[in-house]
Amino acid sequence: MSKKAAEMTFVDHNHDHNACRGEAVERAELICAQRSVRLTDIRKRVLELVWRGHKPLGAYEILDALQKERSGAAPPTVYRALDFLLEHGLIHRIESLNAFVGCTDPETPHRAQFLICEKCGTTAELNDPRIDAAINDQAKAVGFSVLRRTIEVEGTCPHCTEASS
Numbered sequence: 001m002s003k004k005a006a007e008m009t010f011v012d013h014n015h016d017h018n019a020c021r022g023e024a025v026e027r028a029e030l031i032c033a034q035r036s037v038r039l040t041d042i043r044k045r046v047l048e049l050v051w052r053g054h055k056p057l058g059a060y061e062i063l064d065a066l067q068k069e070r071s072g073a074a075p076p077t078v079y080r081a082l083d084f085l086l087e088h089g090l091i092h093r094i095e096s097l098n099a100f101v102g103c104t105d106p107e108t109p110h111r112a113q114f115l116i117c118e119k120c121g122t123t124a125e126l127n128d129p130r131i132d133a134a135i136n137d138q139a140k141a142v143g144f145s146v147l148r149r150t151i152e153v154e155g156t157c158p159h160c161t162e163a164s165s
């Protein structure tokens, strides 16, 4: 990946995150309108919470935040909203952290690969079809049928690397 692409993938720690979140919600509204599904208040609020930062957020943290705003928010409500957002590719589940992160390219169907910073928790997604194709080819070669694939890579993001050098 070129330096430029890496910079775009890993946002600076003091970037204008309100703009990111606003854009993500706008995009979600557009996608839902195109698909004639409803981005209800609760779905939208859960999406905003997942987009609280670029760090994956667990279901309990989301529920906690929501219950502070609406005392009646029950776990099934949050899980249903998360399922909806996952189904429409607006968020991804990070299996190793059992947490959720907003998708940065929800218009394009993809199986993302994730780069997770161990220091600050920032997670970026790669969307490289070559990785997917390589897994398919190799699995096929040994007669294995792929059901799920989750690629999560841990390391240090460019900002944390810079800060520690």
Ligand SMILES: [Zn+2]
Pocket (backbone or CB within 6 Å): 011, 015, 016, 017, 018, 020, 021, 053, 054
């Ligand atoms: Zn941001």
Ligand SMILES: [Zn+2]
Pocket (backbone or CB within 6 Å): 092, 102, 103, 104, 105, 106, 110, 112, 125
């Ligand atoms: Zn994505």
Ligand SMILES: [Zn+2]
Pocket (backbone or CB within 6 Å): 117, 118, 119, 120, 121, 122, 156, 157, 158, 159, 160, 161
């Ligand atoms: Zn970092």
